[in-house]
Amino acid sequence: MSDAHPDQAGPSTTSSSGVPGGPGGRAGTDAARGGASGGEAEGTRPGVEQTRPGAEETRRIRVLLAEDQGMMRGALALLLGLEDDIEVVAQVAAGDRIVAEAVAVRPDIALLDIELPGRSGLDAAAELRTRLPSCRVLILTTFGRPGYLRRAMEAGAAGFLVKDGPVEDLAVAIRRVLRGERVIDPALAAAALSAGPSPLTQREQDVLNAAADGATVADIAGRVFLSESTVRNYLSSAIGKTGTRNRMEAVRAARQNGWL
Amino acid sequence: MSDAHPDQAGPSTTSSSGVPGGPGGRAGTDAARGGASGGEAEGTRPGVEQTRPGAEETRRIRVLLAEDQGMMRGALALLLGLEDDIEVVAQVAAGDRIVAEAVAVRPDIALLDIELPGRSGLDAAAELRTRLPSCRVLILTTFGRPGYLRRAMEAGAAGFLVKDGPVEDLAVAIRRVLRGERVIDPALAAAALSAGPSPLTQREQDVLNAAADGATVADIAGRVFLSESTVRNYLSSAIGKTGTRNRMEAVRAARQNGWL
DNA sequence: GGTCCCGCGGGACAAATGTCACGGGCGGCC
DNA sequence: GGCCGCCCGTGACATTTGTCCCGCGGGACC
Numbered sequence: 200m201s202d203a204h205p206d207q208a209g210p211s212t213t214s215s216s217g218v219p220g221g222p223g224g225r226a227g228t229d230a231a232r233g234g235a236s237g238g239e240a241e242g243t244r245p246g247v248e249q250t251r252p253g254a255e256e257t258r259r260i261r262v263l264l265a266e267d268q269g270m271m272r273g274a275l276a277l278l279l280g281l282e283d284d285i286e287v288v289a290q291v292a293a294g295d296r297i298v299a300e301a302v303a304v305r306p307d308i309a310l311l312d313i314e315l316p317g318r319s320g321l322d323a324a325a326e327l328r329t330r331l332p333s334c335r336v337l338i339l340t341t342f343g344r345p346g347y348l349r350r351a352m353e354a355g356a357a358g359f360l361v362k363d364g365p366v367e368d369l370a371v372a373i374r375r376v377l378r379g380e381r382v383i384d385p386a387l388a389a390a391a392l393s394a395g396p397s398p399l400t401q402r403e404q405d406v407l408n409a410a411a412d413g414a415t416v417a418d419i420a421g422r423v424f425l426s427e428s429t430v431r432n433y434l435s436s437a438i439g440k441t442g443t444r445n446r447m448e449a450v451r452a453a454r455q456n457g458w459l
Numbered sequence: 460m461s462d463a464h465p466d467q468a469g470p471s472t473t474s475s476s477g478v479p480g481g482p483g484g485r486a487g488t489d490a491a492r493g494g495a496s497g498g499e500a501e502g503t504r505p506g507v508e509q510t511r512p513g514a515e516e517t518r519r520i521r522v523l524l525a526e527d528q529g530m531m532r533g534a535l536a537l538l539l540g541l542e543d544d545i546e547v548v549a550q551v552a553a554g555d556r557i558v559a560e561a562v563a564v565r566p567d568i569a570l571l572d573i574e575l576p577g578r579s580g581l582d583a584a585a586e587l588r589t590r591l592p593s594c595r596v597l598i599l600t601t602f603g604r605p606g607y608l609r610r611a612m613e614a615g616a617a618g619f620l621v622k623d624g625p626v627e628d629l630a631v632a633i634r635r636v637l638r639g640e641r642v643i644d645p646a647l648a649a650a651a652l653s654a655g656p657s658p659l660t661q662r663e664q665d666v667l668n669a670a671a672d673g674a675t676v677a678d679i680a681g682r683v684f685l686s687e688s689t690v691r692n693y694l695s696s697a698i699g700k701t702g703t704r705n706r707m708e709a710v711r712a713a714r715q716n717g718w719l
Numbered sequence: 720g721g722t723c724c725c726g727c728g729g730g731a732c733a734a735a736t737g738t739c740a741c742g743g744g745c746g747g748c749c
Numbered sequence: 750g751g752c753c754g755c756c757c758g759t760g761a762c763a764t765t766t767g768t769c770c771c772g773c774g775g776g777a778c779c
Binding site for chain 1: 528529530531533534535537538599601622623624625626627628629672673675703704705706707708709710711
């Protein structure tokens with residue numbers, strides 16, 4: 200747009216929301232350093248030397264990028280910015296910033312990680328579907344879990360990419376999605392189909408989630424507001440359904456399939 | 460490392476050898492190794508000169524990049540390739556390929572992830588230290604765990620970067636390391652110092668590692684070749700030292716500090 | 720009405736887990 | 750030498766965990 204600096208009202212970039220682990224919180228200050236790393240603001244320098252083959256007749260693809268890992272986010276943004284038909288108009292690091300940012304900048308496509316602080320990318324995708332139907336969603340995640348793919352499809356995502364595989368796939372996938380196609384790894388689709396939907400009931404998932412960090416039965420009961428006996432029963436049935444022998448194994452198995 | 464690569468549902472690209480350079484990306488793959496094999500008695504002080512913008516006659520900084528996540532690896536390689544004083548001469552996706560590739564292409568600096576399939580980047584760094592002393596090591600990891608930093612320093616790494624923070628830091632850190640400086644996040648260094656070394660003995664770590672996936676005492680005993688009673692004792696003492704109440708909490712706590 | 724399923728909880732029980740006290744052997748260090 | 754820490758093991762014990770069977774209430778469906 201017409202601005203020049205990261206101080207614009209809506210689409211300022213990386214919110215400073217914290218990322219787990221790092222003791223040193225490094226605040227926003229993502230200001231793209233000059234020179235080669237153009238960054239996302241479109242008009243920073245007039246001399247962006249991309250060669251436009253067809254003049255102005257095609258508007259660039261406006262991309263919102265949601266990814267918590269700073270280096271990954273920056274690298275993807277720079278790379279996409281190098282493509283002459285793609286423009287990164289917003290970057291967010293937290294899941295609960297996605298929808299607000301999207302309605303502010305109205306991108307053509309949202310590139311969402313799943314595991315984000317604050318809110319799952321799948322959740323955000325579902326809300327985006329109703330709040331901003333013109334924006335297509337492309338999920339980009341580390342783990343190709345069958346359940347993730349299933350939920351992504353149910354949330355209305357148009358594509359599902361794993362972070363393995365070459366970077367070149369990314370721009371290609373974006374263009375294909377914008378053309379209305381669906382892009383999904385075929386092997387992953389097969390796995391998702393064969394795995395079937397989650398056999399776990401809602402309560403079982405809750406209890407497993409609460410048990411994931413090593414909490415005792417009493418702890419879980421306190422968090423989920425259930426009796427200890429009930430918690431044991433749910434744990435037991437979850438263990439049975441996952442074919443495991445522990446709550447620990449059950450948690451791992453459920454995570455493995457994307458059921459949590 | 461809860462992650463590593465538990466499921467191979469996706470397209471199993473990550474072969475252990477060099478990564479195929481994309482058709483569009485002119486990223487230097489191992490094609491460059493042929494040129495390097497000739498002159499081996501190079502000056503012991505590679506490229507100590509400051510980066511002079513525009514000066515072409517100085518040799519570019521030769522970088523080896525070890526990172527398992529394909530997209531991250533590709534993005535970093537492309538980005539570093541854009542810098543006019545840096546050249547990515549090798550990319551590996553598995554930890555057990557690092558040393559072999561390094562002695563083959565003799566890079567100036569090795570950019571290593573820690574959590575890699577096959578072998579830890581810290582291990583590889585330690586061996587690199589003796590096998591190829593001219594090559595400096597810069598650790599690039601997702602998690603800024605105090606124990607990781609400590610072990611990286613003990614392995615002779617010259618720098619420690621977390622994958623948060625802007626991409627621009629990367630090239631800067633590479634140049635600084637090549638100049639002989641050490642680059643470490645100050646906050647992280649303070650945390651590592653205050654946390655002290657791991658209180659866990661070797662066996663306790665082994666047992667915790669074996670217990671990480673929800674194995675029973677009998678399973679652990681079988682894996683570590685110990686009596687079940689002994690396993691219980693080690694687990695108990697590990698639980699005590701970490702100040703937790705379960706093996707599950709103990710595993711999480713130990714992971715959190717980088718003690719595993 | 721009846722019947723079925725589901726969420727929720729209780730109680731009893733076996734198995735696993737966590738704790739403690741106690742041994743012996745080995746190596747380093749004052 | 751004595752002391753200490755780590756290694757490895759045993760046995761006993763309390764607690765927790767996992768399993769099974771039971772009951773209650775409510776909603777859906779016939």
